[in-house]
Amino acid sequence: MSLRTIAKKVIPVKFVHWLRERGENFDKSFIRLFSGTRLTSSIYYLLFSREFGREQQAVLRGRIAYWRSLKTIEATCALLRRNTHRLEKGLIMRPRRDSFAAEYIMETVNCFRDAANAKSLNPEELQWAHDVLDEYFTIVKDTPKIARARRVWQDLHASLDTAMERTNSVPYPQRELPEATIAPEQLKTLFQRRRSVRWFKPDRVAGEIILQAFEMATLAPSACNRQPYEFYVIQEPKRAAKVANMAGGTVGFADQISNLIVVVGDLKAYPMERDRHCIYIDASLATMQLMLAFETMQISTCPINWPDIEFRERLIERELNLTAHQRPVMLLAFGYADPEGGIPYSAKKSSNILGRFIDHDHV
Ligand SMILES: Cc1cc2nc3c(=O)[nH]c(=O)nc-3n(C[C@H](O)[C@H](O)[C@H](O)COP(=O)(O)O)c2cc1C
Numbered sequence: 481m482s483l484r485t486i487a488k489k490v491i492p493v494k495f496v497h498w499l500r501e502r503g504e505n506f507d508k509s510f511i512r513l514f515s516g517t518r519l520t521s522s523i524y525y526l527l528f529s530r531e532f533g534r535e536q537q538a539v540l541r542g543r544i545a546y547w548r549s550l551k552t553i554e555a556t557c558a559l560l561r562r563n564t565h566r567l568e569k570g571l572i573m574r575p576r577r578d579s580f581a582a583e584y585i586m587e588t589v590n591c592f593r594d595a596a597n598a599k600s601l602n603p604e605e606l607q608w609a610h611d612v613l614d615e616y617f618t619i620v621k622d623t624p625k626i627a628r629a630r631r632v633w634q635d636l637h638a639s640l641d642t643a644m645e646r647t648n649s650v651p652y653p654q655r656e657l658p659e660a661t662i663a664p665e666q667l668k669t670l671f672q673r674r675r676s677v678r679w680f681k682p683d684r685v686a687g688e689i690i691l692q693a694f695e696m697a698t699l700a701p702s703a704c705n706r707q708p709y710e711f712y713v714i715q716e717p718k719r720a721a722k723v724a725n726m727a728g729g730t731v732g733f734a735d736q737i738s739n740l741i742v743v744v745g746d747l748k749a750y751p752m753e754r755d756r757h758c759i760y761i762d763a764s765l766a767t768m769q770l771m772l773a774f775e776t777m778q779i780s781t782c783p784i785n786w787p788d789i790e791f792r793e794r795l796i797e798r799e800l801n802l803t804a805h806q807r808p809v810m811l812l813a814f815g816y817a818d819p820e821g822g823i824p825y826s827a828k829k830s831s832n833i834l835g836r837f838i839d840h841d842h843v
Pocket residue numbers: 674675676677678727728729730782783784785786810826
């Protein structure tokens with residue numbers, strides 16, 4: 481008989497409850513005390529809780545990985561994406577300034593040069609940066625800094641192995657956007673159709689369908705167009721169930737999930753702490769689009785919470801070979817729904833409690 485079992489037999493249940501309640505009350509007063517200022521809050525998390533430890537380390541590792549990523553360009557480059565996007569915003573500004581981006585144009589041209597030389601950057605990303613830079617230098621008026629960058633750009637352009645032709649990956653007027661013929665009612669029906677489905681048939685979803693859905697998900701907005709996330713697809717049924725079980729919120733239905741996506745954010749997209757939440761926001765917006773895209777292909781989904789719990793983090797880190805700056809954002813079970821499987825009614829909040837019209841009365 482274990483000590484725990486003996487204690488359970490000997491100590492009266494009422495006393496255990498009393499003790500627990502006292503402990504909770506003590507905890508609450510303790511927290512109230514430390515929450516008074518930012519300094520005392522930091523002391524609390526330094527001395528009494530390590531709940532933010534992993535995240536803090538991930539942010540620091542992300543910053544280091546960001547600087548490293550500028551030296552060794554991989555398939556995507558956060559700095560080039562961000563700066564190209566900033567140039568685009570300068571190009572569409574009303575009124576457009578004669579000279580702009582002087583402070584970061586040299587950095588952008590240098591980064592483009594490194595990316596072009598490395599030959600590892602995704603060709604579409606390189607082409608977009610090229611076209612926007614080309615457009616920028618066509619219209620911008622030189623200042624001393626811009627003129628220096630222009631010279632580097634011209635030399636670089638002349639020396640590119642295969643001369644890059646300008647395509648049309650540049651800003652364009654709103655009227656050129658494709659017409660959306662979807663009526664609000666149709667869209668609402670799609671939203672109503674998307675419910676969290678937890679009971680699936682065992683069938684594997686074809687790779688082409690998944691890629692097609694990713695193509696729709698990638699159209700989601702993201703801060704400075706950095707798209708700091710990846711979708712890890714698991715379709716080996718035992719492995720999918722095993723990873724689904726790691727999350728905790730899947731008790732009772734994890735074992736019949738045979739298609740699973742782990743949405744992973746990467747903090748290496750940021751040199752500063754201030755943007756650390758973008759991985760969660762951007763990845764969630766894309767995942768929402770992914771769910772709706774799947775829905776149009778008769779594939780159902782269930783988002784699954786990923787809690788920041790150390791032992792679970794270690795399990796998934798090992799399973800997917802994640803680095804310290806990669807953070808699981810959520811899991812997504814997907815597949816062909818069992819039509820007899822139940823859907824919780826899950827009443828939604830009504831629009832009048834969601835909206836706050838803060839400067840006028842709602843009519
Ligand atoms: C971020 C997120 C995490 C979720 N985590 C879980 C989960 O761990 N287990 C689960 O069964 N459902 C999970 N859900 C599904 C929610 O319970 C569900 O979205 C909510 O009840 C509303 O129902 P609906 O999706 O059918 O509209 C999650 C949903 C979101 C958006």
